[in-house]
Amino acid sequence: MAQTPALDVRGLTVRYGGTTAVHELDLLIPRGQTVALLGPNGAGKSSTVNAALGLFRPSSGTVEVLGRDPLTAVRTGGVGAMLQHGGLPSEARVGEVLRLVAGRYADPWPMADLVATTGIVGLTGRRTEQLSGGQRQRVLLALALAGTPPLLVLDEPTSAMDVEGRHAFWATMRSLADRGHTVVFATHHLDEADAVADRVVVVDGGRVVADGTAAQVKSGIAGRTVRFGCTDRTGLSDLPGVTAVGGTGDLVELATTDAEATLRALLAARDRLPDLEVRGASLEQAFLTLTGGTR
Amino acid sequence: MTDLLVFQLRRVTRSWQYLLFTVLLPALFTVFFTKVFGAQAADPAEYQEYARDYMVSMMCYGALGAALGATIRLSFDRASGWLRQLRVLPLPARTVVAVDVAVGMVLVLPSLLVVALVGRFVNDVELGLGSWAVLLGALWLGSGAFVALGMLLGLALEEKAAGAAIGILSVVLAALGGLWIPVWLFPDGLQLVARAMPSYWYGELGRAVVTGGSPAGAALVLAGFALLFTAAALAVGSRRPLHAVAG
Numbered sequence: 001m002a003q004t005p006a007l008d009v010r011g012l013t014v015r016y017g018g019t020t021a022v023h024e025l026d027l028l029i030p031r032g033q034t035v036a037l038l039g040p041n042g043a044g045k046s047s048t049v050n051a052a053l054g055l056f057r058p059s060s061g062t063v064e065v066l067g068r069d070p071l072t073a074v075r076t077g078g079v080g081a082m083l084q085h086g087g088l089p090s091e092a093r094v095g096e097v098l099r100l101v102a103g104r105y106a107d108p109w110p111m112a113d114l115v116a117t118t119g120i121v122g123l124t125g126r127r128t129e130q131l132s133g134g135q136r137q138r139v140l141l142a143l144a145l146a147g148t149p150p151l152l153v154l155d156e157p158t159s160a161m162d163v164e165g166r167h168a169f170w171a172t173m174r175s176l177a178d179r180g181h182t183v184v185f186a187t188h189h190l191d192e193a194d195a196v197a198d199r200v201v202v203v204d205g206g207r208v209v210a211d212g213t214a215a216q217v218k219s220g221i222a223g224r225t226v227r228f229g230c231t232d233r234t235g236l237s238d239l240p241g242v243t244a245v246g247g248t249g250d251l252v253e254l255a256t257t258d259a260e261a262t263l264r265a266l267l268a269a270r271d272r273l274p275d276l277e278v279r280g281a282s283l284e285q286a287f288l289t290l291t292g293g294t295r
Numbered sequence: 296m297t298d299l300l301v302f303q304l305r306r307v308t309r310s311w312q313y314l315l316f317t318v319l320l321p322a323l324f325t326v327f328f329t330k331v332f333g334a335q336a337a338d339p340a341e342y343q344e345y346a347r348d349y350m351v352s353m354m355c356y357g358a359l360g361a362a363l364g365a366t367i368r369l370s371f372d373r374a375s376g377w378l379r380q381l382r383v384l385p386l387p388a389r390t391v392v393a394v395d396v397a398v399g400m401v402l403v404l405p406s407l408l409v410v411a412l413v414g415r416f417v418n419d420v421e422l423g424l425g426s427w428a429v430l431l432g433a434l435w436l437g438s439g440a441f442v443a444l445g446m447l448l449g450l451a452l453e454e455k456a457a458g459a460a461i462g463i464l465s466v467v468l469a470a471l472g473g474l475w476i477p478v479w480l481f482p483d484g485l486q487l488v489a490r491a492m493p494s495y496w497y498g499e500l501g502r503a504v505v506t507g508g509s510p511a512g513a514a515l516v517l518a519g520f521a522l523l524f525t526a527a528a529l530a531v532g533s534r535r536p537l538h539a540v541a542g
């Protein structure tokens with residue numbers, strides 16, 4: 001018998017007052033996948049995630065979670081969630097919160113293992129007010145995992161973490177996928193989607209603009225990256241072939257559909273191109289191209 | 296629901312301010328004011344009357360402070376995102392609300408009991424066993440009006456306003472409702488204000504029980520307040536779901 005999908009979103013539209021956050025979005029996620037919802041801030045990721053958790057009723061469209069309506073799926077312990085604006089109660093110890101949450105599920109994750117897996121050993125006796133941002137995030141992840149739910153929904157899970165914490169978090173997410181959990185996470189970190197997800201769904205303006213493996217999303221752009229040191233970015237976006245201008249600080253990254261034409265134009269206009277590098281598009285370039293270089 | 300109830304009770308009782316303002320302070324006031332003013336009583340009967348009325352007032356003051364303090368905190372849990380977190384757990388929203396109401400009702404009891412014990416054993420208030428039981432029962436049920444008010448404010452107020460409300464509201468209600476200074480000492484205009492306060496009718500309820508009068512009138516007015524606050528809380532709650540972090 002075919003299993004019902006972990007998440008089945010059809011024609012989802014979410015409006016807040018006059019603005020439409022999600023437009024007729026369709027998303028089918030079979031069980032066992034690790035899916036990144038990738039998009040810039042305001043792309044509609046959180047709205048999609050919150051609708052999937054039954055936190056509000058969509059303006060139109062349907063959402064099914066594990067073959068049931070979202071509220072029932074949450075009530076029956078099928079879903080573990082880490083919310084962007086979720087939080088821990090004050091005047092409570094981490095261990096107390098964990099035990100409360102774990103006790104709500106029929107098949108809780110053994111506590112000692114849960115604490116070790118999420119990297120919060122030594123924090124269970126701590127008051128929630130005394131946690132750092134990264135520690136809070138890890139405790140919130142532990143809450144999401146406490147019931148070993150088949151579906152995990154994580155909204156910007158690593159937003160308060162440093163690089164080290166983020167890498168540890170990715171390792172945890174990969175091991176969850178290996179255990180057969182379906183993991184859906186929203187992120188605007190491209191490296192995160194690339195490192196963890198076996199499927200990347202790029203969302204922008206409330207619509208799915210690309211869907212596939214990280215490699216497919218990248219190759220769908222069939223572009224290249226021209227990278228060089230430069231402080232003045234004026235006119236770069238008008239160069240032939242250029243679809244997006246990215247990079248950080250003094251380093252410019254041009255996503256281009258015609259690397260040769262772009263380079264010719266660059267060399268004609270400039271005496272020097274320090275640290276020049278040309279390579280196949282990274283996921284970041286693909287992302288910038290797809291979302292119109294809004295970053 | 297017991298797990299969440301125990302969890303929430305433990306959280307509130309961890310805050311020392313809570314115990315200070317709802318149990319210790321009313322108990323100390325009971326002793327202090329009865330010793331100071333009761334000493335001027337002409338005879339033991341007048342002392343009894345004074346000690347008894349002041350005990351009832353302080354039971355009311357402690358209880359309404361406890362009821363409000365335990366429930367207005369709802370606003371903190373919304374601000375921290377904990378209510379939102381509860382919403383994605385296998386836990387019906389109804390249970391979360393029921394537990395908050397239950398926490399308010401349970402936490403009223405220490406204030407009532409401690410002040411009653413102080414009244415009985417420190418200030419020698421004499422009441423029949425039946426009157427003690429009815430007094431505690433009536434004031435416990437009557438505190439429901441303040442639990443409802445606290446739920447309403449917890450839902451309606453932002454975190455900062457809620458924090459201020461916890462500190463100020465019980466003082467204002469107690470003062471204007473005649474729990475600190477008897478209403479018959481108020482100027483006429485203020486007496487009218489006092490009668491518009493649920494705290495005044497809460498005090499009336501307790502005084503009716505200990506003086507052997509009929510508590511029905513005061514109970515009815517309090518029930519009216521409770522209904523009003525509950526209806527308003529439901530209205531605010533439906534417009535602004537518990538899990539909404541803001542807006």
